[in-house]
Amino acid sequence: MDATKEFLPLKSYRKGILVAVIIPILLVLILAYHLYQIKLERQYEVRQGQYKYVSQQLKQEFYAAHVVLDSIAVNLAQPISFQKPPEWLEDIEQHPEHYYHALPNNGGEIVGRGQVNEALFATKRWQTVLSLNTAFDAALALQGGLYAVAYIEDDGFAFIKRRDASSSHFISQIVQGQFEPDFSLGNIVVGPPVEFFDKRMFALGKKLSTLDNTHILMIYDSNIIDRWLQNIGSLDGTMEFKNQSDEIIAGERYDYDSAGVANSAAPWQYGLHFIAEPAKEPISLNYHESYEQFAAPLQREVLLEVALLLFFILFTFTTIVWLSGQIFVKPLKHFVNYLSLQEHTPQATLDYPIPAEWQPWFIQIKQVVEQKSRLMHALKQHNRELDDEIKRKQQALKQSFEAKERQAALLNAVLDSVPDIIYFKNIDGSFIGCNRAFETFLGVDKSELVAKTQPEVTSGLTILLEQEAQMESLQEQVATNFVLGAQTYFLTITPLKSETGKLIGCLGVARDITAAQEAYNALRDSEENFRAATEFAPNGVILAAIGGKILEMNKAAKRYLSLDKNTGEKQLARLFDEQNWQELEQVLAGLLQQQKKVVEHTISQSGKHRWLQLSISLVWDKDKRPKYYVIHIQNITGLLLAKQDAERATLAKSRFIANISHEIRTPINAILGLADMIKSETLTRLQSKKLQQLSGAANELLTMLNSILEFAKVESHQGTIQYETFQTCHVFTTIDSLIRPLCLQKELEFELSIDPQVWPYLYSDEDKIKQILVNLLGNAVKYTNQGKVGLKVSVKADRAAKQTLKFAVWDTGVGIKPQEVEHLFDAFTQGDESFTRRHEGIGLGLAIVKQEVALLGGDIAVDSTPNQGSCFFFELMLDKGACPVVDSHKEVYCLACDEHSLPNYFVGLVEPLSIEQLQHSNTQLDKSIVVIPPEAAVNGRFSLPSKDALLLHCEGEFPEQSNHIALNQSVFYQSAYTWLAEFAHMTQTVDSVCMQVAGALCLVVDDNSLNLDITENMLKQNGISTVGLQSAEEIQKICSQLQPDIILMDIHMPIIDGYQATAQIREMWSEAQLPIIALTANASKEERAKAAAVGMNDYLVKPINSAQACKALAENICKSDSIEDAFFDYEFALSQMMQNETFLQTMLDKFAKLCHDYLEQVSRIEQGSELFELAHGIKGAAAGLGFKRLAKAAKDLETQSKTITTITNRTDLSRLENTLLQVVSFIELRKVAS
Template identity: 45%
Template sequence: MLLAVVLCFHLYQIKLERQYQVYQAQFFVLAGQVEQETLAAQTVITSVRNSLAEPIRYQLDAQWQQNIRQQAGYFYRQLPDNGGEVVGLGRFVPTPQLRAQWQQIMALGPSFNTALALIDELEAVVFIQENGFAFVKRRDTSQSNLLTAIVESRFTPQFSQGVTATSMPTRVFGKHYFALGQRLTSGSQSQILLIYDVDKLASRLQQMTFGGGTLALKGTQPGVILASSKGYQDLDDDQVRNAKLPWKGGVRFNYRPTGQPFTLRFVQDEARFSAPARYEVILELGFLIIFIVFTFAAYVWLNAQVFIRPLKHFVRYLTYQEHTPEATMSYAVPRDWQPWFREIKQVVTQKRHALQQLQENNTKLDEQVQRQKKALSRSLEAKERQAALLKTVLNSVPDLVYYKNIDGSFIGCNEAFERFMGVAQVDLVAREHQEVTERHLALLDLEHTMNFQGQSLTDTLMLEGSSYLITVSPLYNDLRKRIGTLGVARDISEQQQALTALRASEQNFKAAIEYAPNGVILLSIDRLVLELNRTARKLFVRVDIGSSLYSVFEDADVEALNDVLDHCLQERQGASELSMAQQDPKRWLHLSVSLVWDKQKNPKYFVIHVQNVTALVRARLDAERANHAKSRFIANISHEIRTPINAILGMVSILKPELDSQKEQQKLEQIESAAQQLLTMLNDILNFARLESGQGKPNNQPFCLVDLISSLNGLIAPLSSARQLEFEIEVDPFIWPRLIGDEARIKLVLMNLLGNAVKFTEHGRVGLSLSLQPGIQAPEQTIQFCVWDTGPGISEQDQARLFDAFTQGNESSSRPHEGIGLGLAIVKQVIQLLGGEVTLTSKPDVGSRFEFTLRLERAALSDEQSRKSLFLILDGQAPLPYLAHQGIHQGSLADLRALSQSTPIHYLASNDPDHVRALSQSESGLDAQWLVPDTGAFSQLLPADFEAIRLAQPVFYQSLSTCTLEVPKAALPNACILSPLLCIVVDDNPVNLDISRTVLEQRGATVVALSSAENIVAICHKLRPDVVLMDLYMPNIDGYEASRQLRSQFDQQSLPIIALTANAHEQEKQQAMATGLNGFLVKPVAPVDLCAALQDYVPDNDTVFDYPFALAQMMGNEALVRTMLEKFAKLGEEYIASLQKALSASELFSLAHTIKGSAAGLGLHRLAAQARICEVAAKQANEDVSDQLPCDQAQLLAAAEQTLCFISFWLKG
């Protein structure tokens, strides 16, 4: 035992020494990690210092002095797009010195952004100049507490030790921060501060620590900056350490990164350090003691078993002899005594087995007796149940059942037979038929006949006016000996009547088939003719009963008919139809095939109805030929007329901005009006032809009611104002904001009706109202649309023909209004297509009302989180369901005050100016953005400087559900609306090509015009346009083939293609979209519509070529611009050759710098921007080729190839 204790103590010291070495190795690994991460902070500071050392290149825009917030003692501005914050001491005065400082700090934005992106624990980066002018970039700008602490200099380090120092932790709004700062120079007060989140760094140290110890950072000032555990206590470094037992008094490691103002320390007390080793040694000592004790006990037990126990048993055997206990018999005895012990053991074993066998036999006998008793009891119970069941079954059967003895006396019957005989069963038993009643003696005659024949007999008897099917049969026992008679009778009166009716119906059916106007053929499953009626025999003269199908129809028709018959058998369909044309004689037949089954659902035969539709088919073919000819004529004339109209309208849109003379502008407006009138008539003809041919189908898609009403208002309001009419719109506030329907057709109908109302009303008012009809539950709403006016009205005789095609209310030759009379005909057919019906109510000199009702499904609403902070003030009005569905609060002013105590309200909405004025002028504590109706009367009641989001009055409540909760930004000028879009226009018509290019260039787009689609794939690979406008009908390669070639290389996202064609047919659009096009525009297309179609594809990038900028750079000399572009194209080939090689960082930096300067001066902004990005990446990289450079170099190469390809097309004109 003593030796074990000594060994374990020595082992304990060895374990502590090894554990200390492991701790020391782990700490230095962690120290290496910390030093690597401190390099990131040093890199950030170095990057900022380098940016400050470079010359000022950043150019401020004209808005840099705006949005300055002057506070007591300092001024502040938050830069747009989360670009940082500028703070300066004193009052803001835009001096040249301040402008230079502002330009200098704006260059620090990328470095600050990179620092925040790379270092997660970094909370803010600050640059402070000597005069107190500072630039701050914070990770979280939602709270201003951190910024206030920075302004108050609470993070300024003590720089007494050098240019780099740390501050002590500072508590700001419940969180702790400290700063790592560096002066620009040793004597300068300008400094760069990196402000870290202490909690995040402590959490990081907690993840890095090991062994239950504590990691801490000590700065240049006394005290600890942060530690991985809250209960950290610093140990004394001055204590004398034991060289052999360095863990005595606690484990301590220190490491100070090179050039850093802080020290990394690891601390762990001695008790925690030695606990694992102490536990392991105690456990090993315990196992060793247990092993020693167990070995000693085993030795003692084996000694007793081998030597002592045999002697004890031998003495007991000699003492007891034959009465030795049983436990002794199973013990091994000496070999000389084994025969005696074996005989004794055999006798005892035989007696024991005999007793056990006797007991088992007795138990089995008892079990057999019990089983026999239970079986007998179950048998008796089963017979009783069978008898009761049999009686129940017989009484449940509606048939008459009786059974007699061999002597003719009744044994029993069921309840139905009792009711039939009128005698109870107890009165029937043991009595014969004549003893009970004198009725129904025919039963006895039937029984006598059965007895005579000796077998069962069935017959139909009339008993008391009803037909009974009666069966009497001998009754036998188990030994096949007859013991009586069994009789069963069923009332079949109804079946007899049904059979009679069936026979009559069959005769009528055969007569109907025989004299049917259509041919009827009954065909077996084996395809053989079973029967033909009179008409079929006239159609097929040479067909007889039993003929095959080949004798009835031609071979090709038989194969088609067999397919239909097989389909009926396989799919078990009731009926199928087939049409066929026969050559001899020349006729068309329409066949209707049905399959007849029996009761077991097995097919019996086919019924083929044959109708001779020769005259009908010929009439239909003639009508289709005429309709096709009309459609081809309309399509051709539409395409041919739209092409010159597109040229007229395009030239007008180009000339309008260039002409200053009012007289010339009026002439252009007259030309444009005439062309638009011609286009409207052409569209009406196409729409009417499309609807008349039945091609139209509703295109039900989700749409916004607010957008529909706003679009109608924008189109009709100018027309009504020009005629000095009041235009009113009224929308039920309970109509759902987003619906599912055919928005385009609804807009077409309302535009036609409103256009007619404006055109025919000389003075007064024109209006549109939408009202919700009751009775329809969600998810549908029934909406009534009404267009009304106070015009001259329509007489009753004109109302009857008003919706006819090519008809107007006033058909006289002197009618004051023009038109072809298709508007209302289109309205009627479109509304019928949408499932509604238009009605007209009109009185002369009073006005007219056009009404129609549509059922539209409710569409899903957006789940924008900001809407849940919106409160709508209602004044006695019921809450709107769709606003409640989106979480928008609704209620009175009292509800608003109560809710604002617990829930933040950021937006307020009201349709009442009194509410708005009262809340905006009161000191309620609500700092919310207002949403109000956009009406002049509403604005007059509010202050002139009142800021609010203006919503359309008719759909004010619906707009709350769909609008963007922010003040709308100013729209881009018309000349920049498509900048910096790069567009390829492909059109074989030079006039249309020139118009499209001019319209797009006037709106800021960069255009490459192609007169054919030759090599379009190769051009797109080099030019990489943002969108392609493709004419569909061109010689050689048409638009469809060109689109298919492009789609084989580019998908719809990488290269959008929009069709621009003069063909307005719907099937043309479907074919174009099926080819993979993104959009479909019909010539002539208005510039507004063209810009709207291209707006989604405008990239977030710089323009490829800014011609006005390049022309201004060359002082308006167009020839010089062309010359400089030609020179740049030659240099560009050299640039591309260099970029195709593997370049080092310095080589790539030099080349990118050269390209940037050359491209920027010529207005090639996209190439210049990419060169700038590549230049920055090359500058930050090492001299060797890094992982980032190939990617930036490839992007610059692609931009150069794109620019050179564009220049080549531009120089060609």
């Protein structure tokens, strides 16, 4: 075959390629047309949605204008007190046809037709102007496209407030009545369009009266409205804005074939035309877009997609055709020609002209042809080698057969040595072989058994034949016991199968189990005896496996557990209810882990009024592995009932005390809260006295309540010691400040004597020690009419880490009779009952003191003589607290001191200094500290030569100066050490604390409306913005929207209590992100612990005052930039609205809607210039209504936007969005609460 001739299969190949190209092209064209139609339909839906969105925005904007008009009308109806200054008429400009006057300070403009008349400017008309001024300002601030607001009376008088007052043409149009709408169409109507110079405007008017033509106009700039609608939508066509008279007030007129549109098959065939229903709204919006403008982008998209697909198809097919020609067709033609020559003229193949690029490949073909002959020769050689290999295999097979014979001999030897009886049978039942034990058992030689069946050998042992038949039917191993004479055998028959799984015989094995069977029978008898003893035992007994399965259970156990006698329950868990089983499961697990012998556990049966005592033990085997549980059950109902009767009375008393605590603290909170708020008001002297008496009575009631609660804790042994390191001087100075005023009221002397060696820091329960001493000293003052009252603390033993202190409280009062000392520390007693009628109290103080002294490890006693006085004393061994290291940068000197007389903790801390050194030193004492102890007794005989030195002295020694620190003489050394150790620490006043939290946003949750109102007013008086809730429902949603700085949460509330609400909040915010302070009447430590456990930061016990509330807020509130600015200045906002609460709420509602618009604009904003305009608008509106935090955020953004062109980082925008959402939530919640 000639290589230049056409290769016939290629003709069909090319036709197939052509068809394969044409078909995809046709499919692409069909799909492109279908895709174009789909795009047109979707684009129509997009345009329709955009039109509806723009229409809705327009409706909302004019609804807001409607609300503004109504609010202006309401404001106009409210009279104000005003006296018109006569000089206001001096600046009125009189023109031929009208008069004009601009009020000062951008207060608006007055214009009217005709000549000015004094009578026209009566006081009532000026009151109207002033009442409208603030409302017009608010309208201009809230309406972005609003150019001016005008009030026009029937006689031509008009008051106008506009953004740009530089042009007078606008005034002319108003005077001429060009903006006046046709009020015959409705109460609120849009007037005709008015054009002058480069401006185009229209007015929205509201008629105020049916008797005359007095009305209010809101005049809008059509160009601003156009830009506003372009910003909120993305429509590319033509928009028409028409009023109720079908006049175009904004946009452009568009002419189209309405008949063609109505009859078109597709809504876009004659272009897009969205027409609003006429006369339904004051302003309607129509939208028009030609078909060419609508479809052109889609046509370009489809053509581009078709071109890309056609290019891809043609390129792909061209590449495939070229590659197939190069790779397959051309080599195939040469290869066929070459094979043709080789097949018919082998010699000619050597001279075949091969293309140069194919020569390496055809050389390989030539090599294949040459190798064909070599392979034939090699095949013959391989056949000879195969014959040799077969001979070697036959020799190896022979050797393998010999090895198998040896293995068979070994197997027979092993079988013969096994004591079990073993035999083999064929599928037909004939014996193949057996071991020596089977020969002895049957009494027949192996040689006589082979190839014979069992009936041919013996007529007995039919059990073997039966088991073999069963094995053959089941095709698996079977086993059974059989008795032969006095012997018992265990027989197993195992099938023998070929490699294909076919049954070819069986293997029988029998073992003598006579001894094991006898042991089993003996064990069974023993178990029956044990079961009988257990079954009739008086107590319940249950044996359970480690996994919980019941092994045994006697009748008594079934009776105690109310089970049927014939019950077959197998699991221990089903014998008990869920709660009892969980407790029992823990006991069983602990018994297993701790390897205890016996554990006692008590359970109660629900509905049976019965208690059971369970004694549980675990049985172990000899290898220390657990085997089973033994549970003994005993009915202890009678014993527990007696115990419950005794506890019930105590429980009832505790519940009563807990309930009375909560119920009494709630009204006390209201009394003290209201009294605290009234104190800040101006009161007469008599009113102040009565208010002080009211507060004193409430605090006295609160003290009595605390005493009852403390005694209840002590009596129920719930009192615990709260160990902490405390300042010794703080305890005794606090006691001094509490007791000394009481003594002064009764003209008594108070002596406080504290051993200087008392350690300055002790480790114990400060509150309990303080409470003990205050109770004792309070009683001493109460029962002493003249003389002295004193406290003496001395060191009885001083060790390295501990001090034993003796406390003695003495007085010169009435004393105690010896017969009354025995019952002195009993509850509800006061010694001689005659004193009970003369002295206040409920007789719990000494009972509490005795119990708390015992709790601290001491024992109180009393030494008293009637009419001479009493002395209560006790000793406590207290741990020394770790003293802070004094690391002062100043030198410390001690005046006229002997180092041996100083307390141990003061030695080495100071340097001695004489009075002469002090008076003659000029520079030595610069920036130093001089300590003047009580024993120096200088009594102010000198002054410090250096103004930079600091003087620590006893109270009354020196006049008060900035560099003089007066310390309590009784605890001078302890106070001096504490002051030196904590020199850098500063204290804060109540006012400074309140100023820290002023401006914070606090969420208050309390179901009691009175307490909620008191708490909110208390916080508002300190400049804190509050939102009150009477329920904690949806607390997570409210906190997400409001973003409060802190929460005051009442604990006991219906539906969702404070604990549940806190748990929900903590799922989203940590304690640092959103602090929560508990606010409740329950003062128990259990309640405090529970509050801390659920995530509350602090705990306030009702009643509270302003100082306590501000201190708690300052300690827990998060310090951030937002708190530095007041969230909402209510007083400022109210003053802006002329103290009108209703108008303020209306403005806040409008501002909330405006904030929603701001949020939408923020989400779409991209340019710095747009951000500047938006931030500037937000800043002005927020500042005008008192939202200082929002105004600050907007001001920061306004400043930043001046330096940026395109917004890339939206972090600050997110902050503004969060603040806007916070303001909206605040307004909505405030409105709901009101």
